Amino acid sequence: NAGVTQTPKFQVLKTGQSMTLQCAQDMNHEYMSWYRQDPGMGLRLIHYSVGAGITDQGEVPNGYNVSRSTTEDFPLRLLSAAPSQTSVYFCASSAPGTGEKEQYFGPGTRLTVT
Amino acid sequence: GDSVTQMEGPVTLSEEAFLTINCTYTATGYPSLFWYVQYPGEGLQLLLKATKADDKGSNKGFEATYRKETTSFHLEKGSVQVSDSAVYFCALSDSGGYQKVTFGTGTKLQVIP
Numbered sequence: 001n002a003g004v005t006q007t008p009k010f011q012v013l014k015t016g017q018s019m020t021l022q023c024a025q026d027m028n029h030e031y032m033s034w035y036r037q038d039p040g041m042g043l044r045l046i047h048y049s050v051g052a053g054i055t056d057q058g059e060v061p062n063g064y065n066v067s068r069s070t071t072e073d074f075p076l077r078l079l080s081a082a083p084s085q086t087s088v089y090f091c092a093s094s095a096p097g098t099g100e101k102e103q104y105f106g107p108g109t110r111l112t113v114t
Numbered sequence: 115g116d117s118v119t120q121m122e123g124p125v126t127l128s129e130e131a132f133l134t135i136n137c138t139y140t141a142t143g144y145p146s147l148f149w150y151v152q153y154p155g156e157g158l159q160l161l162l163k164a165t166k167a168d169d170k171g172s173n174k175g176f177e178a179t180y181r182k183e184t185t186s187f188h189l190e191k192g193s194v195q196v197s198d199s200a201v202y203f204c205a206l207s208d209s210g211g212y213q214k215v216t217f218g219t220g221t222k223l224q225v226i227p
Contacts, residue, residue: 004157031213042118042203042219043158090157094213100146100165101207103215105157 001026006091006106013081013113021076021109023091031094032074036087081113116141120204120218127194127225135189135221137204145206147180147187152201194225
């Protein structure tokens, strides 16, 4: 199993450009999430999905869109990049349960917006 | 809402020293508690977990006990190695339908030979 994969690993964008960060998992997990990691702030939830066709906003959703057409894939779209979106982005997946299930993380995408 | 507070880093220790990283939490209900570790350039991976009060999670010589009375989940290791250098995150997961996970800010550990 590849686990959770993310592409690209690094990306530089200019302000106003759009792009899609790809995330895929091969563990048949129902739950998938996108986080951003910023120094001194830990991980903050952007959007999440509890199954194909179902998504919801997390703590910091503004400027990002998601969709979940299949169980495996959960892309994150930046609509119009801003310098404040410079961060490291992690995708994670987990099996449904009552809170005891661990999250499996991808290796991350380091995004710089100039 | 839920929150996790962990000690500020960085923490620098000599090899074979004793490690404690403090973590306290605020949550309604009965959350599950986790420690994740992030090695340089990688994503987070689960180190250990505990799902109810007085449970002790352990892995790779690390351990943490779920203390409901003090709302704490401190990470300990008796003898650290250089390979333990990483960032450690305390986290809690609520028991709701989505299992929303709340992370602490992370504590960077550097172990020197």
